[in-house]
Amino acid sequence: MLLAIFLLPMTGYISTGFATADEQAQHTNPRADYWRQVRDNTNGYSAVKGRETNELIQGSGETWRQLRNGPVALIGSGLLIFTLAVLTVFYVWRGKVELTHPRTGKTIERWTLNERRLHWVTAGLFVILTVTGLSLLYGRAVLIPLFGHHGFAAYADLAKWFHNILGPLFMIGLILMIVNWASLNLFNRIDLEWFKQYGGMVGDSHPSAEKLNAGEKLFFWCLVFAGIFLCLSGLVLDFPNFNQERELIQLSHLIHVVTAIGLIAFSLGHIYIATIGTEGALEGMVTGQVDTAWAEQHHDLWAKEVMNKEPDSH
Amino acid sequence: MARMKFLCDAERCIECNACVTACKNEHEVPWGVNRRRVVTLDDGVPGEKSISVACMHCSDAPCQAVCPVDCFYTTEDGVVLHDKDMCIGCGYCFYACPFGAPQYPQQGAFGSRGKMDKCTFCAGGPEPDNSAEELEKYGRNRLAEGKLPLCAEMCSTKALLAGDGDVVSDLFRNRVVRREGRPEVWGWNTAYKD
Numbered sequence: 001m002l003l004a005i006f007l008l009p010m011t012g013y014i015s016t017g018f019a020t021a022d023e024q025a026q027h028t029n030p031r032a033d034y035w036r037q038v039r040d041n042t043n044g045y046s047a048v049k050g051r052e053t054n055e056l057i058q059g060s061g062e063t064w065r066q067l068r069n070g071p072v073a074l075i076g077s078g079l080l081i082f083t084l085a086v087l088t089v090f091y092v093w094r095g096k097v098e099l100t101h102p103r104t105g106k107t108i109e110r111w112t113l114n115e116r117r118l119h120w121v122t123a124g125l126f127v128i129l130t131v132t133g134l135s136l137l138y139g140r141a142v143l144i145p146l147f148g149h150h151g152f153a154a155y156a157d158l159a160k161w162f163h164n165i166l167g168p169l170f171m172i173g174l175i176l177m178i179v180n181w182a183s184l185n186l187f188n189r190i191d192l193e194w195f196k197q198y199g200g201m202v203g204d205s206h207p208s209a210e211k212l213n214a215g216e217k218l219f220f221w222c223l224v225f226a227g228i229f230l231c232l233s234g235l236v237l238d239f240p241n242f243n244q245e246r247e248l249i250q251l252s253h254l255i256h257v258v259t260a261i262g263l264i265a266f267s268l269g270h271i272y273i274a275t276i277g278t279e280g281a282l283e284g285m286v287t288g289q290v291d292t293a294w295a296e297q298h299h300d301l302w303a304k305e306v307m308n309k310e311p312d313s314h
Numbered sequence: 315m316a317r318m319k320f321l322c323d324a325e326r327c328i329e330c331n332a333c334v335t336a337c338k339n340e341h342e343v344p345w346g347v348n349r350r351r352v353v354t355l356d357d358g359v360p361g362e363k364s365i366s367v368a369c370m371h372c373s374d375a376p377c378q379a380v381c382p383v384d385c386f387y388t389t390e391d392g393v394v395l396h397d398k399d400m401c402i403g404c405g406y407c408f409y410a411c412p413f414g415a416p417q418y419p420q421q422g423a424f425g426s427r428g429k430m431d432k433c434t435f436c437a438g439g440p441e442p443d444n445s446a447e448e449l450e451k452y453g454r455n456r457l458a459e460g461k462l463p464l465c466a467e468m469c470s471t472k473a474l475l476a477g478d479g480d481v482v483s484d485l486f487r488n489r490v491v492r493r494e495g496r497p498e499v500w501g502w503n504t505a506y507k508d
């Protein structure tokens with residue numbers, strides 16, 4: 001076979017000369033074929049029962065190792081550092097987006113108590129999952145030099161445990177967010193205009209927005225789609241009791257890490273904008289109330305709608 | 315220094331599973347864990363072959379490369395061992411290992427993994443040689459007693475060889491030479507020519 005692979009492409013122009021060699025290539029050694037079968041993840045029989053005990057050699061583990069320890073870890077850390085750097089540079093350049101009009105002192109309700117609970121519980125879980133998850137991926141390089149092998153192992157044991165328990169809870173938070181907020185996040189024409197003006201982050205324009213602007217909607221849908229992949233792959237890793245095979249686990253693991261790092265990078269942007277990036281944005285999610293000046297600046301259409309409904313708000 | 319290696323001569327292995335049993339008994343391996351197993355390919359068809367497989371103590375060990383807590387180490391004899399005190403049972407070494415060597419006793423619900431267990435080449439673990447803790451966690455340390463792994467020592471057909479890689483390969487090369495050249499390197503009819 002191997003011989004044939006090398007020789008067949010040549011036959012086109014020197015077919016006659018190699019006629020004999022081709023004949024030889026047919027006579028592969030049956031024993032050698034047998035070893036090729038071994039390398040091919042062929043399953044046999046084993047008296048020892050258990051997960052894939054009848055598989056002599058699984059080749060995909062090495063691919064998984066090379067991908068995880070190589071490009072995934074490398075590009076992942078690069079992406080996270082790059083995101084932090086871009087946000088820092090952006091902050092230095094643009095500074096905080098301040099209120100253009102003084103506060104009116106009047107507030108309107110932006111998020112109900114239950115909505116805020118859902119946001120903070122899910123966000124809290126996300127942060128814990130991020131820290132514990134990244135510890136498993138980068139702890140060996142970053143934390144072992146700090147805490148020593150035994151110190152890090154003790155922490156990693158806890159980190160793994162928390163990650164495995166809290167993962168499914170995060171999934172519930174994510175599902176509730178989809179149920180409650182998906183309708184608020186549907187894109188429309190107004191969002192197109194918002195994107196064209198870079199959401200007012202660049203320059204001094206103030207594109208119109210409803211309750212959620214296009215940037216927030218974009219973050220929401222990224223969270224939903226990446227989150228679904230993240231959770232499904234997480235479940236495959238979390239419950240080894242279904243005897244899923246290693247190839248599925250390896251694939252799930254790679255999907256898990258890639259979606260996790262993508263989402264973490266996106267979340268850094270989300271956190272930046274909501275805290276030091278925009279004056280008055282955090283209040284809405286903390287107290288539930290926002291100043292009407294903030295509402296009119298950032299979500300004019302929504303502010304109008306709310307204030308028309310209840311002219312004398314608080 | 316010697317570099318310890320296993321080699322299983324597929325022409326000789328008769329799938330008696332004695333190596334599996336000997337290992338399990340020698341090290342009091344936990345329930346549900348087998349450090350060694352015999353795999354038969356083309357079972358029941360003419361030309362079927364059996365091979366006994368356990369941790370192969372890789373030079374560039376994939377398990378070692380992916381372990382998040384970096385608990386593996388390679389001894390002077392080239393044996394890949396790990397520290398169960400540090401292991402967090404994440405399963406990564408099992409995903410990476412080509413031979414399915416790492417095993418886990420089940421711990422708690424949903425199949426969550428306990429501390430990884432695998433073949434030690436009968437060389438114990440990081441604890442002092444032949445101490446009670448070492449025996450408890452990793453089994454016997456025959457290497458420290460000047461003995462080779464039990465599985466190979468008691469193999470009735472001497473299919474399974476264990477020891478210094480140079481010696482093992484010399485032994486095997488000798489067998490191959492007696493089996494006379496290419497296709498016949500493999501074959502029952504020639505395996506026992508000596």
Ligand code: HEM
Nearest residue numbers: 129130133134136137160167171231234235237238260404
């Ligand atoms: C349903 C939700 C989730 C589940 C069930 C889950 C489960 C898991 C499991 C089982 C592992 C393997 C680690 C081990 O067993 O020790 C893992 C690794 C990891 N998870 Fe999650 N996870 C979830 C959500 C998340 C989230 C939200 C993040 C971060 C945003 C995240 C980031 C990571 C990272 C970075 C790793 C480490 C990968 C490595 O070491 O190569 N996970 N997760």
Ligand code: SF4
Nearest residue numbers: 369370372375377411
């Ligand atoms: S456990 Fe697997 S990967 Fe690690 S040294 Fe043994 S055979 Fe190699």
Ligand code: SF4
Nearest residue numbers: 381401402404405407
């Ligand atoms: S199961 Fe234990 S030995 Fe294996 S990679 Fe995880 S921590 Fe390391």
